[in-house]
Amino acid sequence: MKKLTCKDLGGVCDEAFVGTFEEIGQKCRVHVMEAVQRGDAAHQAAAGKFMTASPMEQAEMMLEFKNRFDAAPDV
Ligand SMILES: [Zn+2]
Structure with a gap:
C-alpha cells in the first residue's frame, strides 16, 4: 500500500489517501x-x-499519477 495526497493527484490540498492505485x-x-x-x-x-x-x-x-504512485514509498 502507498500514500498519495490530493495534490499528487492533480488536486489542491494535503489530504492523504492510502491503498492500491485503484x-x-x-x-x-x-x-x-x-x-x-x-x-x-x-x-x-x-x-x-x-x-x-x-x-x-x-x-x-x-500516467503521471501512476508514476507518482510508483515513486511513493510503501506505507
Ligand atoms: Zn483535496
Missing part, C-alpha cells in the same frame, strides 16, 4: 466530489481542469 484513485474522487459539493472553489477548479481535458490529456495525467 483505491487511492477512488478515495480521491470521493474527496474531490465532496469538496466540490461543499462549494470549495479550489477543488472545483481542479475537477473542472480534469473534466475539460481531452482523453489524451487525461491519459497523460493518469
